[in-house]
Amino acid sequence: MSIISSLAEGFIGLFQAGGNTFAGWVTGIIPLVVCLMTAVNSVIKLVGTERVEAFAKKITRFTVLRYTLLPLIAVFFLGNPMCYSFGKFVDEKYKPAYYDAAVSLVHPITGLFPHANPGELFVWMGIAQGLQERGLSTAGLAIRYFIVGLIVILIRGILTERIYFALTGRNKKAENA
């Protein structure tokens, strides 16, 4: 009998630990995220996507802005996955590189702006929670995550653009031959 009851206790213990983690996340993460998301979503609604689109069209010509500012405003205002629709403002040949840049920002942005990708918060939140448990502040990490994210998407954009040009060039040669 004692074996059975200790088995049951161990079994419940597995989920008790999970429940404690869950309760910690719900009280620790959700209130902040809800208020932040509401505030930013209100700002987005007040600004209006049309104004953002008009601005986006103007900056697609510049390489550096195309792979930094353009994905940033797309991800900030439209979130994942609608941010990729800003690809329509970009020249056809730059679209794969724009996608690569935009998609690579959907996680680095969540440290500061969780509204942009609330369905995939835990790439950032998983690690950030671990550090908080050790009593470390994650604000500095969130800002660096964001900055490095912007640098990385610029590199990704430029490199993917080059690789895409090389692939299309090779294709054209094959067709001509």
Place this chain on the structure above:
Amino acid sequence: MYNTIQIKAGEGGWGGPLTITPTEKCHTVLCVTGGGIHPVAQKIADLTGGVAVDGWKTTLPDDEVMIAVVDCGGTARCGVYPKKKIFTVNLMPVGQSGPLAMFIKPEIYVSAVREKDITVVGEEAAAAAAAPAQAQQAPANDGFKTKEQAKEEIRQANEGKKQSIVVTIGKGVGEVVSKFFQAGRESIDMVIRNILPFMAFTSTLLGIISASGLGDIIANTISPLCGTLPGMLVISLICSLPFLSPILGPGAVIAQVVGTLLGAQFAAGAIPAQYALPALFAIDGQVGADFVPVGLSLGEAEPETIELGVPAVLFSRIVTGPVAVIIAFVFSIGLF
């Protein structure tokens, strides 16, 4: 002469597009927008050839109402007309909400509609464009009140009302408040649909791992290997391999689970805190690799672009994955 029109959802709107054809009996646009005929209701009436009436002043049988125009912030009116099976246009960006939410369906309801979202469908479009030109000459010829003149009078009557400052301020405040309310609704919706289910799943998984002692095994064996720069580079390289990355990508579930597991290791001190930034990039080299064709078509790319764009993105990641880890490693100097 009646025309079929199409009404689509405006910016931030929901539902539709609705295609509406008036009939002899049912051609009235019922405008329930707080006094007067709203320009959107007027435009629907003009384009279809029907008439717009002010719902505050007139009542008429449901089967004569072709379409209702409302400006509901998400409680009552937006659901009332769909429940009666009457096409409903909401001027506010409201989706399925309120106590009658279950009746609000995209086949019968469209929101955030502006005048430019209403168009005449098909061949009749040309005829409708030609009609106003003829109509403008007509009034000069006969002394009778034509339909156009009647509309003009309605318009003038409406303009008089618009000048009321109280109404203007009231509507402005109402609009801002409704946007805030809508934003709150969306946030809560997002928490319930996406964040909480993921928390439930990962916390259960984490609980089992930590309570069963598996966590200690991971902390003692795998973590020390991962908690170094070469270890991080290997992880990012594996995540970036073109044949693996599309499998690891979907919904970022794997990145999130690995992130949470690593978080537990950071909490336990098995991995030094200064590796947090490189770790964030190491586990995410595959981001969106499963989504390239969909993402490109959202950006309206041609099929040929997608064909070569997919390998371009995947190959690029082999280089940029590890590079991102190195940049992150450099940037984490001085942190913690």
